Amino acid sequence: MTSENNSPLMLALADIETLIVENPQQAEAKVLRVFSRAQALNENRAQLVATMQLARIAWHLNQYDKGINLCRRAEQLLLPEFESQYLSELYHIYAQQYWGLEQFRSAHHFWNLAMEKSLVHNQLNLQIESLIGVANIWRVNRELELSYSALSLAMTLAEQYDFNILAGQSAILLSRVLNELNQHTLMLEVLAKAESFLYGHPDSTWHAEIQDLKSMGLATLGHFAEAEQITQKRDKETVKVRGQWVETYTPISRAMVAIKLKKYNLARQFLDEAESVALRFNQLELLAQLYLLRFDLESHQQASELMLLYFKKYRKYSIKLLRSRSLALGQDRCELTVDILNYKAELLIGRLEAGAFNASEGGFPAFREASIWLYACQRAQTENHSTVFILELNSEKELIAILPIVHALCQPHELITRFKNNRLALLLDVGPENQGKMLNDLKATLLAYPWWRIGKTGMGLNVRYFSIDDFLDNKESYLDKIEGCE
Numbered sequence: 001m002t003s004e005n006n007s008p009l010m011l012a013l014a015d016i017e018t019l020i021v022e023n024p025q026q027a028e029a030k031v032l033r034v035f036s037r038a039q040a041l042n043e044n045r046a047q048l049v050a051t052m053q054l055a056r057i058a059w060h061l062n063q064y065d066k067g068i069n070l071c072r073r074a075e076q077l078l079l080p081e082f083e084s085q086y087l088s089e090l091y092h093i094y095a096q097q098y099w100g101l102e103q104f105r106s107a108h109h110f111w112n113l114a115m116e117k118s119l120v121h122n123q124l125n126l127q128i129e130s131l132i133g134v135a136n137i138w139r140v141n142r143e144l145e146l147s148y149s150a151l152s153l154a155m156t157l158a159e160q161y162d163f164n165i166l167a168g169q170s171a172i173l174l175s176r177v178l179n180e181l182n183q184h185t186l187m188l189e190v191l192a193k194a195e196s197f198l199y200g201h202p203d204s205t206w207h208a209e210i211q212d213l214k215s216m217g218l219a220t221l222g223h224f225a226e227a228e229q230i231t232q233k234r235d236k237e238t239v240k241v242r243g244q245w246v247e248t249y250t251p252i253s254r255a256m257v258a259i260k261l262k263k264y265n266l267a268r269q270f271l272d273e274a275e276s277v278a279l280r281f282n283q284l285e286l287l288a289q290l291y292l293l294r295f296d297l298e299s300h301q302q303a304s305e306l307m308l309l310y311f312k313k314y315r316k317y318s319i320k321l322l323r324s325r326s327l328a329l330g331q332d333r334c335e336l337t338v339d340i341l342n343y344k345a346e347l348l349i350g351r352l353e354a355g356a357f358n359a360s361e362g363g364f365p366a367f368r369e370a371s372i373w374l375y376a377c378q379r380a381q382t383e384n385h386s387t388v389f390i391l392e393l394n395s396e397k398e399l400i401a402i403l404p405i406v407h408a409l410c411q412p413h414e415l416i417t418r419f420k421n422n423r424l425a426l427l428l429d430v431g432p433e434n435q436g437k438m439l440n441d442l443k444a445t446l447l448a449y450p451w452w453r454i455g456k457t458g459m460g461l462n463v464r465y466f467s468i469d470d471f472l473d474n475k476e477s478y479l480d481k482i483e484g485c486e
Helices: 008-022 024-041 044-060 064-077 080-100 104-120 124-140 144-160 164-180 184-197 204-220 224-236 244-260 264-281 284-300 304-331 338-356 370-380 396-408 432-448 468-473
Strands: 387-392 415-419 423-428 463-467
Touching: 008 024, 008 044, 024 044, 044 064, 044 080, 064 080, 080 104, 080 124, 104 124, 104 304, 104 338, 124 144, 124 164, 124 338, 144 164, 144 184, 144 338, 144 370, 164 184, 164 204, 184 204, 204 224, 204 244, 224 244, 244 264, 244 284, 264 284, 284 304, 338 370, 370 415, 370 423, 370 468, 387 432, 387 468, 396 415, 396 423, 396 432, 432 463, 463 468
Parallel strands: none
Antiparallel strands: 387 423, 387 463, 415 423
């Protein structure tokens, strides 16, 4: 197998990888030549990989039906000995094609399959890619809380395993969801992470997207001078934009900032630019968003005739978008219901979360990173027998001292994490009838600890508990002060 992986044809296909993204048309001609050579030499692995590359190229060129046919051809070339290496990726490519066709149930189904197979074969990058795909499905279906949780998990996993590009991609998508959830302070924190993940990356499109989102977040929070500074800086940059969506969304986001800054003429210029691109590519979703924004712009100027004109256009493209998605749904051959797809995805994500973070804090199996722990809270929301307990300490030294003892209180499937340097959070299988008892036991545990051994003469007890719903309703402040009941 190793020699076959290192065959001249496989090495030639590996050399084409970067070109697939940068220049898919040029890459296609090269891959076809390698495929013809592989057929002549009857080299099965090279034929399979070349076909999968052609399917990815079709996706980059928005040729989704062609991409699905190529995936089917690849499936026929997928010998049993290749499955462990290539099946997860093939399912991921399938999902991308159906995503492009807006057949979201099929896309969801194939991303579930990709996640399942990548878990079996321990393909970490494809686990994260599939997780991002499922999160995007949830975002489109307006299940924003599920999307937020899944993208938080994807970002944390990617960071854990040093997949910086995937971490950056997750962070950008997560910031979009946070923008829609109106959590702009947290959105800016996530964008700062995205910048660090993608620092030095040559793809200027992602950096442009980060700056667009950052300017929108700052403007929404009232930091107009900073938002305008970013916008002006972006105007002076030469950004190579490959994606039609980004090419349209960038001027839309700048127009949003300009409207907040009450620079209405500048906003019109940006929207004119966005409209010309969106009409050229018939981007229905962006056109609907764009005309609603134009309606908002003209309402500031009290231009009644223009307001009516743009509202009619907004309605026109909203209806077109609805019909387009209804048609795509009708053509979707996936017979699984959304509820079944969501249930399968949540089971798989639970397995991914459980296996990914073991002993990540000094060898404590119940410990999870904060994002993973919060995702577990999200999943426990439908149950009525879990409670969040928060232990507030005075310093990191105290936290480190008490962590082993508090960890020992955790039963199987119960989880613990830390926020900042002085706060432990526990997700315990404790129902409403036992919350007070558990609170008293935790206080007694803290009180019994020999704090004098680490130079503390006394310990101010600060233990609180929350229902899952109460805690998640206040999650935007979980990194700062947490209010609750004692």
